[in-house]
Amino acid sequence: MKYKAIFISILISMLSSCVLISESTTVPHANYKIETSDPSQKQEALKVVGQVLHSLKFELQPNDWKVWETILDADRLVEKKQELRYKRDNFEVSYRVMYGAETNGFIRLSFYEQERRQFSEDGIGLFYQIHKKFSDSGLVHIDETVEDVKAARPVVTPEAFNEQHPLPPLSKKIKYAAFVLGGLLVYAFIILYPFWMLIRKVVSKRLNGLQAKRAAFALGSALVIFPVPLPMSMFGPMLLVPGILCIPFVMGLPSDYVLFVGISISGTLLLSTVASLWLIKETPNKALHRINR
Secondary structure, X not given: OHHHHHHHHHHHHHHHOOEEOOOOOOOOEEEEEEEOOOHHHHHHHHHHHHHHHHHOOOEEEOOOHHHHOOOOOHHHHHHXXXXXXXXXXXXXXXXXXXXXXXXXXXXXXXXXXXXXXXXXXXXXXXHHHHHHHHHHOOOOEOOOOHHHHHOOOOOOOHHHHHHHOOOOOHHHHHHXXXXXXXXXXXXXXXXXXXXXXXXHHHHHHHOOOHHHHHHHHHHHHHHHOOEEEEEOOXXXXXXXXXXXXXXXXXXXXXXXXXXXXXXXXXXXHHHHHHHHHHHOXXXXXXXXXXXXX
């Protein structure tokens, strides 16, 4: 019964640590539809799209469908597996052939500018540069249809996106910063401190030497309880969870996310090293023995 209660307490702590640390934000994105109603057009159009993106220094990326495997439903996951993705700096383009009741098929292309709330002037300029090259290559852009609206896949220009998603006022930014800080503090109280106590108890029993205990404490903490934001949906808020729960999936994540995991581990290592100076100290008997020598 005692061990069962401990296990339940740890489980509840882990679940409670899933603190919302960000509001739902949308990555700036614009869309482009390419007519491919003739079956013979599809492969040629896909080839031209790839050539245009290569000419603009975009690089083909591995398909990241594994990242969304536990988030998307079966139909959306099938669509995700068929996507082609290209990237240049903070700009990303993804596209695939789609079919609908109103057309025999078309290529839907999405253009993103990462790490921003709105499109920059460079982003708007690059979008229309791609637009012009498509037109010069003979690709025909088609307008948004009623079916697009019903399926929640509108055709949006960069300017329209910026108009629909204005930058938040300063008061909202301050509120958001306080929200993130609050989430981190809750994570610290629910996960960091209890697990620090547990790790301290383990290393104190199994290791000798003050420096060895502190080193093991800091390293163990960094590898087990480093915080990782886990997306609730493709563009939704994040959950803050202990990194040990995400390690089995790290190898399938994009390189940018793996880099963030490395930064999180490094930050937790630094914080845990400082905490070890406070939590792990010499016992009075050992200190007295060293002075007598």
